[in-house]
Amino acid sequence: MKLYYGKDVAYLEKEGNVFSKKIDSWDELINRTGLSSYLVSDLENWQPKEDEFTVPATPPIQSQEIWASGVTYLRSKTARMAEAEEAGGGDFYDRVYDAPRPELFMKGTAARTVGEGGTVYIRKDSTWNVPEPELTLFISAEGTIEGYTIGNDMSSRSIEGENPLYLPQAKVYDNCAGLGPCIYVTDTPIPQDTTIRLEILRRDKVVFDGSIQIDQIKRKFEDLVEYLYRACSFPYGCFLMTGTGIVPPDHFSLNPDDEIRIHIDHIGTLTNAVQFCPERK
Incomplete structure (x- = not known):
């Protein structure tokens, strides 16, 4: 099933049919253990949508x-080591890739996030900007994985490469994350042969195209969740991007007016436009 958020209404796509339901709180709807079973049992309270459905x-x-x-795929480790080598931090990424404790960091909130068709930003003070397409978990307040979505983890690689301590500035700024178009809700784990694909278009032409299967990730999703929830509580649940294994070549950087398309099997496609982040003074 696919669950979409339309502010005061939720949409549920199941077996080719779309249903809608007025909601007071998206938090209350999704933040529960057994979300898939709940939606099936509650379907009688949803209204069939007769007209054409447009993704919110x-x-x-x-x-x-x-x-x-971070650094959950071998390709990501190699890229991070190369970009940080000049600053003397390359071995940090090698060590975290093999360490029991994963790299985890806060990416943002709804205020810094855009959805399907939204515009993500690149920093003007970064010379090397890329999207990082990531399978993203939706986790309940109780720490159970209840669904999956697509994450676009925008990254200012020249800033992070200058010094690993600059990671928050490279990762967190206005419109630094894309999320959507839905939450894929299932009571079984997403298949390991699920493919993530990234396309970047410039003037309607594909300038980068890459893909990877999620079975290439080094860490188990449950282990990532366990470390995240060790000392943090999430009363409304949490989204966790699980890392990227698709890295454009070093000579590539996003430009304003580029278009990013991320497709993940079973979930759909997240499309984002690109613009410079407005300067804040």
């Missing part, structure tokens, strides 16, 4: 935080 632009997040995992 609202990202599927209300009061949740978005966290992210």
Whole structure:
């Protein structure tokens, strides 16, 4: 099933049919253990949608935080080591890739997140900007994985590469995250042969195209969740980006007016436009 957020209404796509329901709180709807079973049992209270369904632009997040995992794929480790080598921090990424404790950091909240068709920003003070397409978990307040969505973890790689301590500035700024278009809700884990694909278009031409299967991730999703929830509580649940294994070549950087398309099997496609982040003074 696919669950979409339309502000005061939720949409549920099941077996090719779309249903709608007025809601007072998206938080209350999604933040529960056994979300899939609940939606099936509650379907009688949803109304069939007769007219054509348009995917809402609202990202599927209300009061949740978005966290992210780093260096979970071998390709990501190699890229991070190369970009940080000049600053003397390359071995940090090698060590965290093999360490029991994963790299976890807070990415943002709804205020810094855009949904399907929204515009993500690149920093003007960064010379190397890329999207990082990531399978993203939705986790309940109790720490159970209840669904999956697509995350676009925008990254200012020249800033992070200058010094690993600059990671928060490279990762967290206005419109630094894309999320959506829905939450794929299932009572079984997403298949390990699920493919993530990234396309970047410039003037309607594909300038980068890459893909990877999620079975290439080094860490178990349950282990990432366990570390995240060790000392943090999430009363509304949490979204966790699980890292990227698709890294554009070093000579590539996003430009304003580029278009980012991230497709993940079973979930759909998240499309974002690109612009410079307005300067705040």
